[in-house]
Amino acid sequence: MAITRQVITALNRDGTDMLGTKNVAIKIVDESIVSGSLLTVESNHFCILKSRGAVLQVYETGQYALVTPDKPLVGSIVQGFFGGASPWVYEVIYINRSKLLVRSSGVATSAEMAEVSYQADYYIHVDTKEAALDLITHLPFTGRVIDTQEIADYAGPAIEQAINQVVQVTRLEHINEHINDLREGVKAHLAAFLKVYGIMLNDLKILILPRDQRMRELISLQAIGLTPIEAIRYYLALQMAERGLISAPNAAAGVAFNIGSTQAADFAGIDIGPRKKS
Numbered sequence: 442m443a444i445t446r447q448v449i450t451a452l453n454r455d456g457t458d459m460l461g462t463k464n465v466a467i468k469i470v471d472e473s474i475v476s477g478s479l480l481t482v483e484s485n486h487f488c489i490l491k492s493r494g495a496v497l498q499v500y501e502t503g504q505y506a507l508v509t510p511d512k513p514l515v516g517s518i519v520q521g522f523f524g525g526a527s528p529w530v531y532e533v534i535y536i537n538r539s540k541l542l543v544r545s546s547g548v549a550t551s552a553e554m555a556e557v558s559y560q561a562d563y564y565i566h567v568d569t570k571e572a573a574l575d576l577i578t579h580l581p582f583t584g585r586v587i588d589t590q591e592i593a594d595y596a597g598p599a600i601e602q603a604i605n606q607v608v609q610v611t612r613l614e615h616i617n618e619h620i621n622d623l624r625e626g627v628k629a630h631l632a633a634f635l636k637v638y639g640i641m642l643n644d645l646k647i648l649i650l651p652r653d654q655r656m657r658e659l660i661s662l663q664a665i666g667l668t669p670i671e672a673i674r675y676y677l678a679l680q681m682a683e684r685g686l687i688s689a690p691n692a693a694a695g696v697a698f699n700i701g702s703t704q705a706a707d708f709a710g711i712d713i714g715p716r717k718k719s
Contacts, residue, residue: 447478449507451486451535460486460537465567465640466576466587467535474531480505487536487573499570536573540566540643545593545600548652551613556652559608561600561627564643565592565635575639592640596631603630608649614660616649623647 449469451459459467481504482488488500490507546560567573580587580595607623608616616623624647632642651657655676662672678693688698 447473447475448481449474449478449533450481451483451488452481458483458485460535460539462539462541463590464586464588465537465541465565465592466580466582468582468585469533469535470530472530474507474533476508478507480507480533482535485537485539487538487567487570489534489536489573489577491532491534493530496574499573501570534577536567536576538567538573540564541589543589543593543596545597547597547601547604549601549605549608549649551608551616552611553613555613555656557608557613557616558650558652559604560648561604561631561645562648563631563645565589565640566643567639568641569639572639572641575637579638592635595638596634599630599634600627603627604647604649613651613656614663620647620649623649 451467453459480488480500482500482502484502490497490500542562542564544560544562546558549557549559551557567576603626604623607619607626611619624645627647628642628645631645635642651660658676662675663669667675674695675693678689681689681692691698
């Protein structure tokens with residue numbers, strides 16, 4: 442429990458942080474939150490006190506004695522009409538102000554309609570009390586926690602749109618040549634999107650790879666200076682070598698494979714059976 446003896450904190454009993462490295466915000470609702478309760482806010486947190494949907498106060502680092510509108514309701518009035526529990530329901534929302542890592546991934550198509558996989562890794566944080574208010578105003582709670590996966594789900598379409606603006610007009614083998622332009626475009630688009638939610642974007646890394654393993658290997662061979670035809674021959678030779686075929690070097694060189702004075706039907710190492718003597 443986060444609330445013990447009317448002391449409200451985001452730390453567990455063992456001293457670990459309930460927000461950790463994955464949670465952006467966490468909500469605590471308890472009827473024992475009344476006037477005089479002590480609210481503790483750690484150095485890497487903001488805290489927002491709400492009642493019946495209205496924001497009462499935003500707190501920074503420190504310990505505070507809460508003064509809530511339930512103070513006149515004491516003694517027999519509370520016992521008689523509310524069974525001893527305060528009629529006011531308070532929400533304490535802790536906001537993580539540490540830098541958190543978020544990862545988004547997806548699929549885009551190049552100018553030739555070839556599929557590529559992309560991965561965007563970026564750091565975010567909530568910098569001010571005003572930003573913390575924007576977060577809880579525009580990003581709804583689906584439970585008690587808003588985590589980095591929810592941020593990734595919200596930001597995913599914005600990242601996909603920014604990536605497709607470049608990738609869809611670029612040939613597959615030239616995508617990495619535009620990676621810096623791509624990164625800057627995604628960063629600008631993503632920063633503007635997250636700002637609405639009070640979230641500041643820090644660092645961003647973009648990784649784009651052909652989705653098909655075969656295409657990745659062929660492009661890698663061309664990257665070392667081979668022509669498209671040479672890349673295909675070397676790829677074929679590598680596949681043959683993995684299968685233990687002795688004709689692999691012939692495939693790489695583009696020459697026929699001979700056994701003695703007999704030329705093989707091809708250089709794939711296929712046994713065509715004994716030949717008749719002339």
